[in-house]
Amino acid sequence: MLAIFKSYSIQNLVNNFIVLFNIKIESVWNLLKYKPGDPLLFNTSLFLILFFFFLIVYNLFKNNKPARVLLLIVFSFYFYYLSAGYFTVILIISAVINFFFGKWIASTENFPKKRILLAITLILNLVLLGYFKYTNFLLQAISDLRGSEFNPLQIFLPIGISFYTFKALTYIFDIYYDTLKPTKNFFDFVLYLSFFPNVLMGPIDRAADFLPQINKEPFISKDDLGKATFLICSGLLKTVILSSYLEDNFIGRIFEFPLRYTGVENLFAIYAYTIRLYCDFSGYTDLAIGISLFLGFKIMDNFNSPFKATSIADFWRRWHISLSKWLLDYLFKPIQISLRSWRNLGNVIALVVTFFACGLWHGAGWNFILWGIYFGVLMSIALFLQKPKEKLYKALKIHNTKFLRFFQIIITFHFIAFSFLLFRLSDLQIARDMLSQIFDFFHSEVALQFVEKMPLIFGLIVIGFVSHFFPAKIEAAIKKSITALPIAGKIILLAFVIWLVAQFKSADIQPFIYFQF
Amino acid sequence: MISTELKKVILNELNLDDFDLQDETIAQDVPGWDSLNHVNIILAVENKFAVKFKSYEVLRLKNVGDLQKLLDSKLGK
Numbered sequence: 001m002l003a004i005f006k007s008y009s010i011q012n013l014v015n016n017f018i019v020l021f022n023i024k025i026e027s028v029w030n031l032l033k034y035k036p037g038d039p040l041l042f043n044t045s046l047f048l049i050l051f052f053f054f055l056i057v058y059n060l061f062k063n064n065k066p067a068r069v070l071l072l073i074v075f076s077f078y079f080y081y082l083s084a085g086y087f088t089v090i091l092i093i094s095a096v097i098n099f100f101f102g103k104w105i106a107s108t109e110n111f112p113k114k115r116i117l118l119a120i121t122l123i124l125n126l127v128l129l130g131y132f133k134y135t136n137f138l139l140q141a142i143s144d145l146r147g148s149e150f151n152p153l154q155i156f157l158p159i160g161i162s163f164y165t166f167k168a169l170t171y172i173f174d175i176y177y178d179t180l181k182p183t184k185n186f187f188d189f190v191l192y193l194s195f196f197p198n199v200l201m202g203p204i205d206r207a208a209d210f211l212p213q214i215n216k217e218p219f220i221s222k223d224d225l226g227k228a229t230f231l232i233c234s235g236l237l238k239t240v241i242l243s244s245y246l247e248d249n250f251i252g253r254i255f256e257f258p259l260r261y262t263g264v265e266n267l268f269a270i271y272a273y274t275i276r277l278y279c280d281f282s283g284y285t286d287l288a289i290g291i292s293l294f295l296g297f298k299i300m301d302n303f304n305s306p307f308k309a310t311s312i313a314d315f316w317r318r319w320h321i322s323l324s325k326w327l328l329d330y331l332f333k334p335i336q337i338s339l340r341s342w343r344n345l346g347n348v349i350a351l352v353v354t355f356f357a358c359g360l361w362h363g364a365g366w367n368f369i370l371w372g373i374y375f376g377v378l379m380s381i382a383l384f385l386q387k388p389k390e391k392l393y394k395a396l397k398i399h400n401t402k403f404l405r406f407f408q409i410i411i412t413f414h415f416i417a418f419s420f421l422l423f424r425l426s427d428l429q430i431a432r433d434m435l436s437q438i439f440d441f442f443h444s445e446v447a448l449q450f451v452e453k454m455p456l457i458f459g460l461i462v463i464g465f466v467s468h469f470f471p472a473k474i475e476a477a478i479k480k481s482i483t484a485l486p487i488a489g490k491i492i493l494l495a496f497v498i499w500l501v502a503q504f505k506s507a508d509i510q511p512f513i514y515f516q517f
Numbered sequence: 518m519i520s521t522e523l524k525k526v527i528l529n530e531l532n533l534d535d536f537d538l539q540d541e542t543i544a545q546d547v548p549g550w551d552s553l554n555h556v557n558i559i560l561a562v563e564n565k566f567a568v569k570f571k572s573y574e575v576l577r578l579k580n581v582g583d584l585q586k587l588l589d590s591k592l593g594k
Contacts, residue, residue, distance in 0.1 A: 111573075177577040328552060337572045340556045347553060383553065 032082075039083035039159055039200060042287040043239045048498065055294060062218050062296070069187055069214060072195070072295070079196040080160070087158035090128065091194055097124050098168040099189045102175045102182040118176045122169070129165045132157050137364035160200040162361055164193055166326055171207035173330050180208045188214045195297070197288040201281070203302040203322035210299065218296020226483025229490045231290030233482075233497040238283025240501040242464045246276050250457045255424065258434040263442035264450060266434045268461065273424065274417045275464035278306060281320070307416070307468055310408035312378045315416055323361070327354050347383055352376035362423070371422040378415065519585050523562065527581070530554065530561045540582025566592060 031046060040047050054075050061067040081088045101121040105114055136152045143150035171189070174180035183189050192210050193199075220228075254261055254269035261269075282303040292299045302322050309315035316324045332354040339346030352373065359372020393399040421431045451458045485493065519538045528536060531549045544550040550558070559575055562568075562584070568591040578584050 177573070179577060179579065333552065333555075334572060334576060336552070336556050337559070337575050340560055343560075347556070 034082055034085040036085065040079055042284065042291065043236055043501070045502075051291065058295065065215065065217075068218070069191055073187065073191050076191070076194040076196040076199060080194060080199055083160065083200060084158045087156055090132070090158050090161065091164060091199075092190075094125070094128060094164060094168055095186075095190045095193045097121070098172060098193070099182075099186055102171055102189075105172065106175050106182045114176060118172065121172050125165050125169060125172075129161055131155070132161055134360075134364045163202045163204055164199055166204045166323070166361075167198075167207070168193055169330065170204070170326065174206070174208050183211050195292075195299075197292045197295075197297075198299055201284050201288070202320075203285055203288065203300050204326050205299045205322065210297070213297050216296075220293065220296055223483055224293045224298075225490070226479060226485075228290040228293035229485075229494060230479045230482045231286040231293070233493060235283045235286035235290060236497050236501045238279035238286065241504045242460060243276050243280035243283060245504050245507070246272050246457065246460055246464075250454070251276055255430065255434075258430060258437055261437065262446045263438040263440070264444060264446040266437045267442075268447075268450065268458075270417050270421060270434065270438075271465075272457075272461045274307075274413075274420050275461060275468065277420055277423070278303070278468070279464060305468060305472075307413050307465075308409060309412050309416075310405055311412055312375065312382060312415060315412060316375070316379075323358070327358055331357060344383060348380045351379045351383070355379065365426050367422050367424075367426045367428070371419055374419055374422060519581055522565070523581075523585055523588060526561050526565045527558055530558045538581050540580065540585070542581045543579065562588065568592065 040050075042048075054071075058068070058071055061071055077088060077091075080091060084091070098121065101117060101124075105117045105121070108114055108117070132155060135155055140150050140152070171180070171182075171192070175182050183192075188211055189207075191214060192205075192207055195205075195210070198205055251269050251273045254265055255273070258266050258269075285302040289299055289301070300322050302320060304318040304321065306315055306319035309318050332350050335350040335353055336346055339349060342349075353376075355372040355374075355376030356369065357372070358375070359368040359370070362368045362371070390399070393404060398404040421434065422428075425431045482490065482493065519540065524538050527538065527547075528534070531547065531554060533548065536547055538547070544555060559570065563570060566588060568588065570587065570591070574587055578587065
């Protein structure tokens with residue numbers, strides 16, 4: 001009897017184990033395979049777990065260059081595959097094209113031949129990018145002009161294609177201008193292009209800065225470790241709490257039906273969206289830079305407190321720096337230098353073309369084009385106002401004063417916030433509705449009710465802006481104290497931030513309160 | 518070594534009384550030398566020395582020393 005019972009229970013146990021094991025394998029497989037529309041983002045628990053195990057293996061092999069590079073490439077391609085599926089092939093095609101054309105451009109001293117090779121490389125890259133990103137937009141524009149009906153083609157947009165195409169082009173342009181020697185190692189170039197921390201959303205790092213780092217044995221100093229911990233904490237806090245939570249619980253609702261809310265809520269939503277867009281993008285960049293530092297790579301900064309800008313030009317020196325520097329070096333300057341004899345007219349053409357391209361780069365939509373041209377026009381106007389403005393400030397004796405700086409920051413910020421309305425809304429009617437609520441239906445008394453009834457949302461908006469306007473000294477002091485923490489302290493800090501972020505991620509969507517007015 | 522004439526043209530274009538321009542000096546180190554003034558400096562140098570640079574030659578300049586070398590090559594020095 002006992003034997004039967006024993007064999008029964010053992011069999012049962014095995015069966016149960018197999019069932020359990022099967023379920024586990026299946027669910028693990030589901031978790032680790034490509035799911036359309038669900039890229040692996042840095043602020044997800046799956047990424048943090050995968051990265052943790054990868055880091056252990058990477059550290060075991062970090063002193064062996066081929067193994068290190070191979071590990072990074074394999075992980076990068078797997079990471080990219082989770083976002084783009086079989087379209088990972090496009091990344092490989094891009095790597096092959098740019099590696100070989102880079103080599104051919106460098107191999108000839110014949111300038112016209114160099115130029116033709118550059119033109120072919122640019123065309124190939126733009127055809128790849130253009131086909132996936134702009135075909136439907138272009139066909140739609142043509143059929144709108146003709147007044148015919150338009151059925152969009154089924155074209156998958158491989159995520160990150162705009163970023164890695166621009167990355168590849170820094171390599172090509174620098175070789176063309178003879179400021180960079182091409183790498184002889186194809187795998188080094190593949191790693192540069194596919195490097196997982198910046199393949200999906202930048203920063204658009206320069207090949208000239210990245211390639212030399214591949215050959216160096218990764219060395220992570222105490223300062224790097226402190227900076228990486230700081231950036232990963234700030235990236236998680238920014239992308240989850242100050243971005244997703246604000247979006248889901250406040251911004252999204254107002255932007256959907258602005259006419260249901262007063263001007264106060266619409267204005268707060270625009271401010272919240274401005275800080276949210278910054279936190280989302282710069283938070284992701286913080287994570288990318290922090291993760292790279294853990295691997296021993298330094299990639300370029302992308303944001304420098306952009307809302308502290310005192311002019312639109314200053315804003316573009318602080319916002320998405322890797323893209324604005326790319327556009328400055330490889331598009332604006334060539335046009336400007338070619339048209340230099342036209343003086344300011346040449347500058348204006350260069351500005352408008354550059355910002356038109358900047359808008360189009362962000363997305364295939366009229367709102368993005370409008371957004372780009374808006375900045376091109378503002379920058380052109382600023383060009384002509386520069387000297388009269390200086391004279392006026394000197395006459396009023398406010399030149400270089402804090403008073404002037406304060407107003408410049410406020411005015412620049414509102415130009416930026418307005419531009420973000422265009423950036424977000426493909427339907428301009430909604431932007432118009434929001435502005436009409438602000439100007440014709442403001443109801444300032446609602447502001448107090450807002451603070452009272454939605455303290456968390458209001459608090460987060462305030463925290464977002466206050467932390468943004470922190471003097472650089474405070475940020476440096478925080479970094480310094482994190483650097484001074486022992487390893488265990490850093491781990492506890494990271495664990496606390498991950499826990500905090502998880503609380504916000506798992507929190508139910510907060511019910512929204514319709515204010516009385 | 519940056520020649521006195523070139524230095525004079527650059528400082529004049531930037532409205533600077535004096536600035537220590539070395540071979541390694543890059544635009545960002547010099548007050549007012551932004552991308553808009555850069556084009557004015559190039560034009561001023563071309564006019565003063567009666568030379569014409571190719572766009573490609575200007576775009577690959579990394580520092581003031583490169584500009585001096587480019588100018589020297591055009592002047593046959």
